[in-house]
Amino acid sequence: xxxxxxxxxxxxxxxxxxxxxxxxxxxxxxxxxxxxxxxxxxxxxxxxxxxxxxxxxxxxxxxxxxxxxxxxxxxxxxxxxxxxxxxxxxxxxxxxxxxxxxxxxxxxxxxxxxxxxxxxxxxxxxxxxxxxxxxxxxxxxxxxxxxxxxxxxxxxxxxxxxxxxxxxxxxxxxxxxxxxxxxxxxxxxxxxxxxxxxxxxxxxxxxxxxxxxxxxxxxxxxxxxxxxxxxxxxxxxxxxxxxxxxxxxxxxxxxxxxxxxxxxxxxxxxxxxxxxxxxxxxxxxxxxxxxxxxxxxxxxxxxxxxxxxxxxxxxxxxxxxxxxxxxxxxxxxxxxxxxxxxxxxxxxxxxxxxxxxxxxxxxxxxxxxxxxxxxxxxxxxxxxxxxxxxxxx
Amino acid sequence: xxxxxxxxxxxxxxxxxxxxxxxxxxxxxxxxxxxxxxxxxxxxxxxxxxxxxxxxxxxxxxxxxxxxxxxxxxxxxxxxxxxxxxxxxxxxxxxxxxxxxxxxxxxxxxxxxxxxxxxxxxxxx
Numbered sequence: 001x002x003x004x005x006x007x008x009x010x011x012x013x014x015x016x017x018x019x020x021x022x023x024x025x026x027x028x029x030x031x032x033x034x035x036x037x038x039x040x041x042x043x044x045x046x047x048x049x050x051x052x053x054x055x056x057x058x059x060x061x062x063x064x065x066x067x068x069x070x071x072x073x074x075x076x077x078x079x080x081x082x083x084x085x086x087x088x089x090x091x092x093x094x095x096x097x098x099x100x101x102x103x104x105x106x107x108x109x110x111x112x113x114x115x116x117x118x119x120x121x122x123x124x125x126x127x128x129x130x131x132x133x134x135x136x137x138x139x140x141x142x143x144x145x146x147x148x149x150x151x152x153x154x155x156x157x158x159x160x161x162x163x164x165x166x167x168x169x170x171x172x173x174x175x176x177x178x179x180x181x182x183x184x185x186x187x188x189x190x191x192x193x194x195x196x197x198x199x200x201x202x203x204x205x206x207x208x209x210x211x212x213x214x215x216x217x218x219x220x221x222x223x224x225x226x227x228x229x230x231x232x233x234x235x236x237x238x239x240x241x242x243x244x245x246x247x248x249x250x251x252x253x254x255x256x257x258x259x260x261x262x263x264x265x266x267x268x269x270x271x272x273x274x275x276x277x278x279x280x281x282x283x284x285x286x287x288x289x290x291x292x293x294x295x296x297x298x299x300x301x302x303x304x305x306x307x308x309x310x311x312x313x314x315x316x317x318x319x320x321x322x323x324x325x326x327x328x329x330x331x332x333x334x335x336x337x338x339x340x341x342x343x344x345x346x347x348x349x350x351x352x353x354x355x356x357x358x359x360x361x362x363x364x365x366x367x368x369x370x371x372x373x374x375x376x377x378x379x380x381x382x383x384x385x386x387x388x389x390x391x392x393x
Numbered sequence: 394x395x396x397x398x399x400x401x402x403x404x405x406x407x408x409x410x411x412x413x414x415x416x417x418x419x420x421x422x423x424x425x426x427x428x429x430x431x432x433x434x435x436x437x438x439x440x441x442x443x444x445x446x447x448x449x450x451x452x453x454x455x456x457x458x459x460x461x462x463x464x465x466x467x468x469x470x471x472x473x474x475x476x477x478x479x480x481x482x483x484x485x486x487x488x489x490x491x492x493x494x495x496x497x498x499x500x501x502x503x504x505x506x507x508x509x510x511x512x513x514x515x516x517x518x
Contacts, residue, residue: 042454043429241455315479317432318452339454340431347432367434367450367457 014059015153015219023237030240031123033060038239045242046342049205052234053159055226056243062126063152063213064119064133070142071117077281078136079109080265080274086111091185091202093273095265096132097283101290102261103268105129106253108202112189118148118198118213122255136282153219157226158209158246160384161233166210168229169222171197182210184387194218204243206250206383206390245342249381250390251301251350257321257337258299258350266290267352269299269378272389297333297354301378304338304347304364304371315340316347317371319364323349326370327357335364341380348380349373394513395420396487400463400503401512407487408463410503415464416494419451422516424486428453430479435460435493440468442495444502449492451482464502466495 011034021027025036036057039045048054066075076084081094088111096104105125110118121129130147137143157166166172167179171192178188179199187200195215203209214222227235238246244254251269253259258268264287265274276288290296302325306316319338324331338349349364359375383390395401399409405423409416424430432452442448442462449460471493475481482490497503507515 037455038428041428245454314476315432317434317450318454318457320457342454 012060014057015216016057016059016223019220019223020057020237025237025239028240031060031126033123035060036237036239038241039237042239042241042245043342045236045238046245048234048236049159049207049238049242049246050343051160052236053157053161053165053230054205054236054238054242055223056156056158056238057154057219057223058156058211058243059153059219060123061154062119062121062123062129062147062149063154064121064130065146065148066117066119066133066137066143067115067146068142068144069115070140071115074137074140074143075109075117075119076279078133079281080283080287081109082275082279083109083111084279088113089186089188091187091200093185095259095270095273096129097265097281097287098261099282099286101264101266101283101286103255103259103263103265104132104261105255106259106265106270106273108200110187110198110200112187112198125255151216153214153216154211155214155219155223155226156203156205156209156211158203158205158238159207161230161235162207162209165226165230165233165235166199166212169225171222172199175199184385192218203385204252205246206252206379206381206385206388207246208385244337245339248337248339248348248350249341249343249379250383250388251378251380252383252390254337258352263297263352264290267295267297267299295355297352299336299378300351300353301376301380302335302338302349302351302362302364302373303376304349304366304373306347306371317366318347319349319351319366319371319373324365325351325353325373326363326365327354328361332357332362343381346380348376350378394518395422395509395516397509400506400508401515402461402463402506403515404461404463405516406461406463408503408506410464410497410500413497414469414494415466415497415503416491417463418491419460419482419486420512420516421486424483424490427451427458428455428483430482433476433479433482433492435471435476436462436468438468438471441498442466442468444499444505452479460492462495463506464495464497466498468493469496470494 198213333353
């Protein structure tokens with residue numbers, strides 16, 4: 001995880017920072033915010049989301065509102081995925097690229113109303129994306145931007161019991177039908193006395209779940225209500241460390257790991273979020289060229305293996321971000337993310353590797369020692385979300 | 394209060410000396426602070442290690458830490474069970490989660506280690 005904080009910049013807090021501290025969270029600087037990295041422990045928090053339901057404070061994410069009749073065409077010209085023609089209430093996952101195809105960020109685009117849109121970007125890229133959209137909107141008619149990041153809290157409810165828990169919220173008592181009808185990657189707006197909520201069937205865990213966008217003042221009461229209502233469901237708060245292992249198993253990309261300005265979304269394995277046909281967007285020519293000439297490298301799934309002298313399988317070390325990947329003696333790439341999958345109990349990694357390597361000859365270097373790897377398909381664990389590209393292969 | 398039958402290092406390892414053999418592990422404090430241990434690298438039996446030398450690693454989901462030998466000598470046993478089940482270090486760091494044993498080379502090295510009281514003070518006990 002990259003931290004963009006200088007030592008002399010005070011860390012920002014969310015409306016829940018004090019709650020996290022008071023409830024035993026280990027706090028770390030992350031993307032300029034002071035965020036909870038773990039509460040009870042990574043493995044137990046991970047299991048809570050896979051088996052029951054967990055709450056995440058992800059207020060650090062950036063929310064940029066775009067409104068006006070010009071947004072649809074303008075925004076489509078910035079996104080690798082098609083956003084023009086989206087129905088109201090739809091959510092689309094996309095990247096924004098530089099002209100050379102390097103990824104500026106990955107994000108969600110919401111069409112909340114006919115001319116009412118929301119861009120949800122990573123905290124670590126918020127300033128970059130905020131500046132990018134302002135720059136690209138200069139002189140464009142019918143586009144009004146409003147960066148709502150400083151007043152919008154975001155709470156994710158994720159896990160098999162997420163629907164049951166979310167349905168118990170008092171604020172949603174009149175919206176049971178809307179909640180039930182919410183398909184994966186759709187959202188609805190809920191007018192509230194303190195400002196609208198956005199209820200979104202999205203997430204970053206591979207489990208069924210919701211992301212709730214609420215005004216800052218509503219965040220703490222909502223968080224406490226969810227914990228109080230979910231006692232019998234086994235709800236608990238989840239830190240960023242488990243958020244990372246939860247997103248890793250279904251192979252959801254993390255910017256700064258699988259995604260970077262230094263390579264394209266096609267190489268990063270999210271070609272399904274790149275629509276080249278019958279449209280134009282920043283980076284399109286570069287991506288089209290890469291598609292025609294072949295990808296120089298691609299994201300692959302690896303499992304690090306280890307055995308004792310008798311050939312018996314042993315726990316293997318973790319290949320972490322940056323670990324070099326070799327084909328025979330030739331360096332051919334590097335690990336972008338790796339961990340011991342809490343669900344599968346195997347040492348797995350995603351790596352950006354030159355196209356055309358013989359999988360049988362691959363190895364990874366961990367602390368100056370080469371370890372054998374075998375290629376494995378990703379997602380390592382299918383997302384249990386109907387309609388998600390990472391649901392199954 | 395930490396266990397008084399052994400000595401400690403500022404790197405949060407414990408040493409239990411019994412005759413010429415010293416058993417080495419990590420403290421409860423370390424096991425808690427590290428979080429879930431998922432992989433261990435330990436020295437091989439027969440290796441001669443020096444005091445303070447890096448002899449292995451302890452890996453959690455989030456990080457990797459070096460293991461330093463608190464006392465010099467020849468490694469005479471390695472806990473194969475923790476290599477197979479690294480979570481034992483979290484569950485029982487002082488007993489079943491021991492890491493390796495050395496035949497102590499120079500007993501005076503033990504005098505340089507922290508007493509239980511010193512270690513307790515170090516971790517703010």
